[in-house]
Amino acid sequence: MAKATTVAAAVAAAIAAAAFLLNPSPAQHRAGIKAAIAERSPLAGAIGIGALTAFASTYHPLGIASYCVLFAVMGGSGETLVIELTVGAVLIVAAVAGFRSSPWLVVAALLAHGIFDFVRGAAISNPWVPVWWPQFCLVFGVTAAGYLAWLLKSSRQAS
Numbered sequence: 001m002a003k004a005t006t007v008a009a010a011v012a013a014a015i016a017a018a019a020f021l022l023n024p025s026p027a028q029h030r031a032g033i034k035a036a037i038a039e040r041s042p043l044a045g046a047i048g049i050g051a052l053t054a055f056a057s058t059y060h061p062l063g064i065a066s067y068c069v070l071f072a073v074m075g076g077s078g079e080t081l082v083i084e085l086t087v088g089a090v091l092i093v094a095a096v097a098g099f100r101s102s103p104w105l106v107v108a109a110l111l112a113h114g115i116f117d118f119v120r121g122a123a124i125s126n127p128w129v130p131v132w133w134p135q136f137c138l139v140f141g142v143t144a145a146g147y148l149a150w151l152l153k154s155s156r157q158a159s
Helices: 002-022 026-040 042-047 051-058 060-075 078-100 104-123 133-158
Strands: none
Touching: 002 078, 060 078, 078 104, 104 133
16 A cells, blocks of 8 residues: 555656646746637637636646546545546646647547546446446547537638
């Protein structure tokens, strides 16, 4: 148990360090959000509507990952906690990388998240995961990935 706790702490520290190193400065972040909003809607960019929505949608993986970590903590398994922290770190890195480079990384991460959570029961044993959670994540991940892909394709065709 002590080894699993140490590994979980090391993974959490690595995630925090990666977030600190990979995250842009607040000014760069705000400028990126404003530019993304203005690109989608000139009116929203001009009057500043939607910044909170853009920020939240970029960092939704943090919320999703936190639920999975919560389920692992409730289950009391150090091994499950390490797996959930690792998967969560991958989702967060994909979101940050997608925001900084290509939103197609976010599409791939959303799709992978939905599929992974749907089959997670075969790989990760955790009785605290609600029975409806895998189906919810599959529907959310596939729908969000499809919608984002459609937005990306339609915006490229329009320009």
